[in-house]
Amino acid sequence: MVTDAPKNAIILAAGCGSRLRPLTDLRPKPLIEVNGTSILHNALRNLETVGVEEVTIVVGYRKDAIQYACGSRFGGLRIKYVESTVFDRTGSAYSLWLARDALLSGDCFLLEGDVFFEEDALRYLIICRSTDVAAVVPFDDSMEGSAVLLSQNGFISGFRLKQTASNLVADGPKLFKTMNLLRLSAPTLKATIVPTLDDIIAAGARQTYTEELFGYLIERRGLQLAAARCDGLSWYEIDNAEDLQIAERIFRNRMNAYTPTRDSQTR
Numbered sequence: 001m002v003t004d005a006p007k008n009a010i011i012l013a014a015g016c017g018s019r020l021r022p023l024t025d026l027r028p029k030p031l032i033e034v035n036g037t038s039i040l041h042n043a044l045r046n047l048e049t050v051g052v053e054e055v056t057i058v059v060g061y062r063k064d065a066i067q068y069a070c071g072s073r074f075g076g077l078r079i080k081y082v083e084s085t086v087f088d089r090t091g092s093a094y095s096l097w098l099a100r101d102a103l104l105s106g107d108c109f110l111l112e113g114d115v116f117f118e119e120d121a122l123r124y125l126i127i128c129r130s131t132d133v134a135a136v137v138p139f140d141d142s143m144e145g146s147a148v149l150l151s152q153n154g155f156i157s158g159f160r161l162k163q164t165a166s167n168l169v170a171d172g173p174k175l176f177k178t179m180n181l182l183r184l185s186a187p188t189l190k191a192t193i194v195p196t197l198d199d200i201i202a203a204g205a206r207q208t209y210t211e212e213l214f215g216y217l218i219e220r221r222g223l224q225l226a227a228a229r230c231d232g233l234s235w236y237e238i239d240n241a242e243d244l245q246i247a248e249r250i251f252r253n254r255m256n257a258y259t260p261t262r263d264s265q266t267r
Helices: 040-051 063-070 093-100 120-127 186-204 210-220 241-252
Strands: 008-013 054-060 077-083 108-112 115-117 133-138 144-151 156-163 177-184 224-231 235-237
Touching: 008 040, 008 093, 040 054, 040 063, 040 077, 040 108, 040 115, 040 120, 054 063, 054 093, 054 224, 063 077, 093 186, 093 210, 115 177, 120 133, 120 177, 120 224, 133 144, 156 210, 177 235, 186 210, 235 241
Parallel strands: 008 054, 008 108, 054 077, 133 224
Antiparallel strands: 108 177, 115 235, 133 177, 144 156, 144 177
């Protein structure tokens, strides 16, 4: 077990997952399964393996299903829940703000609830010498969504939202895809991230996304966010049915499916 990993983690899992309908008509996106293992259970298993002890899950859509699937303990993890009652009209930064008590509890991992990834992605975050770090991979023509630029010394210098293959040009800056997996330090959370979240929500900007938050923190508040290069690791962000098929292909031969039984969880 890694001994210097954060003991706490936050998973943002409140969204509707509308692009995965009808699969999400009766269950939330984090409970969608990849080769028999749900996105959320995979994340919890990986967090437990690297030494996390407590996880706060922000729930909203079909919250009861997540609470039933994970209970108050998952293996050796203590599970807490924070509910968003306005999940259908707020962005992920609002969900993060709701979990501000957990953010102030010490160093933590921050995960989005739609990323299926292998355990080593967390280990790459842990071994990075910087105290605040985000997992990234090179942006290729099969990807879309948020991208970042890196400075020469390996820090994220800016965010670019809604990127596609058309944004990749031979003579343009090299883009990297954010994996929505971060490790954040207690001092940064207390002095920078939580106060900025307070400001954003007080200003009424409830539809802000976490990518916009971190872009603002880097460009306006001096956040030094290092990039952990996870080139070659297996992972996929699952937004639609095609993404799910790709994730299943990636992990079919790379990881053993893991489906926790009720006996493995203390409810």
